[in-house]
Amino acid sequence: MNSSASYHGGYIDPNFPNPMGPNDATIIIYGYTPSLAVGVLGVILFTVASAAHLYLLIRYRTWYFTPMLVGTLMEIAGYIFRLLSSQQDPYSVPWFVVQYFSIVIAPVFFSAAIYTLVSVMINIYGKEFAPLPPKVVLGVFITCDAVATMVQIAGAALVRVAYSNQKDPTTYNHILLAGLAFQVFSFAVFLAVLTWTLVKARKSPASIDKGFIAALVVATLARLLKGLMENLSTHEAFFGCLEFAPIVVAVFLLTYWHPGRWLRFGALENRREKSEEQQDWTRTQSASKRH
Template sequence: MSSPSYKGTYVDPNFPNPHGPDDASIIIYGYTPSLAVGVLGVVLFFIALIAHLYLLIRHRTWYFSTILVGTIMEVVGYVFRILSSQEDPYSVTWFVLQYFLIVVAPVFFSAGIYTIVSVLINTYGRQYSPIPPKVVLGVFITCDVAATIIQIAGAALVGIAYSNRKDPTTPNNILLAGLAFQVFSFAIFLATLFWTLRKARKSPANVSHSFLAALVVATLAVYLRTCFRLAETAEGLMQYLSTHEAFFGCLEFAPIAVAVYLFTYWHPGRWLTGGPASKSREDVQAAD
C-alpha cells in the first residue's frame, strides 16, 4: 500500500509516464495508488449507499439525506483512484477529482451529525445545550463549507503547480489553512456535543445510550480523519505521511467507513424521533 518518496518526488519505475497533456512530471500522490484500496472503497461505500437509501425511504428522515450525497461522492472518488492506479497515476485531473470528492464527502457526513445533534437538543430541551439547534446547523455547516472551499482551492493549485513544474509551497499553505480552520471549528462542535450530553443527563427525555455511544464514536472518527489531513498537510508535500498509502487507508478511508456503517444500524430514523417527549427504541421495546 505504500511506496518510498524520492527526494521530494515520486516516479513509478514500473509505470512509465504517458506524458499526456494532463500529466504531471511526477506522481502527485507520492505513490501509485493501490487497486485494492480503490476497489474496497467503491464496494464498501456502494453497499453503504444502498443501505442508507433504504433507511432514508423507510424512516423518511430527510434531514439525514446528506449521508447519501457523501457516500455517492466517496464511491466516485475511489473510482478515480482506481483509474489513477490502473490507467495513469500521473494524471493531474484524476488526482484533483479524487481529492475533491474524498475530501468533500466527509463534510456531508458532518452535516448529518450536526442535524442529529440538533434533533437531540430538541429532544432533550433547549436548556440543556449552550447554543440553539438552528445555530448548531447554521454555524458549523457554514464553517465546514468555508473550510472545504479553501481546501479545494489549495488542492487544485497544488495540482496546477506540479503540472507546471512550479513550487507548490504556497498552494499547500492555502490547503493547510482550510484544514486548520476545519479542525478548530469541529473542536468547538465537539465541546458543544459533550456539554449537551453531560447536561442532558438531567433531562426527562430518554435516548438510547447505545445510540449516543455510536454518535460519539462516529463523530470522533470523522474528527480523527480531519486531524490526520491537517498533520499530513502540515508536514509538507511529498513527506512521510503523504507518501505512504497505509496512512491514507487507516486514517482517511477507515474512519469514514466506520462512521458511515455505524449509522446504518444506529440510524436516527430507528432511534431518534426528535420530539421533546420522544422515546428511544429501547424504551419502546421495554414497554412491549
C-alpha cells in the first residue's frame, strides 16, 4: 500500500526504508513504490507475447517483423527490473534507469513494426495508392520516432537528476515535453498516411483481410494513445491504464493478426491474378480489333 509522503519535493515510502546504498537515490524516482502485481503481469504477458512472436516469425519467415519480437524482449527486461524495484529496492537508480529505458524504447520497435507493415501493404496495393513510397514511410517515420524518443529520454533523465538534487526541473521538463510533442505529431502524420492509403486502396485490384486492417488501425491508435499519455506516470494507476495497457493491446492484436497469417497469403496472389485477367482481357480486345 502506497501512502503519500513528501521529502523535499520527492516521494519516499514510509513503509519501505531507504537502504542508503551507493546506488540509491534519496527519493523514489518513480514517484511511487511500484507494485508487485504490475511487475508480475508485465513479465508474464510480454513473455507469452515474445514466445508467440518468435514462433510466428520462424514459421512464416516474416523477418521484416523482427522489431515486434525485439520490443517484447525489451518489455520483459523492463518489467523484470520494475519487479526488482517493487520487492527489493525502489530507491535504486540503476534499476529505475534500466526499466525506464527498456519500457520507453520498446514502443519504438513496435512503431517500426507498424511502419513496416504499412510499407508492405503499399507494395501489395500498389505504390500509386499511397502518398509516399514504402522506403520513405520506413525511413522518415522510424527516424522521427527514434529522435523523439531520445529527446524524451534525455529530458526525463535530466528531470529525475534535478529532483534527486533538489533543483527546479522546469527547464528539463520542457525538453521532455518537446520530444513528446514531436513524437505525437509525427505519429499523427503517419496515421494520416495510413488513412490516405486505406481510402485510396479501395480502387486497388489487391485485397487485404479487413480484420487485419482493423487490427492494424487499433494497434496504431493504441500506440498513439501511449505517446499522448507517456508521462502521466506520477501514479501507478496512470502508468497501468495509459502506458502498460495500450502496449499490451497493440502487441496481442498483432500476435493474432500476425502478417505471416493475414498479409502474406492471398493479397499478392489476388493482385497477380487480377492483373493477369486484365492483361488477358486487353490481349483479347486487341485481337478482336485486328480481326
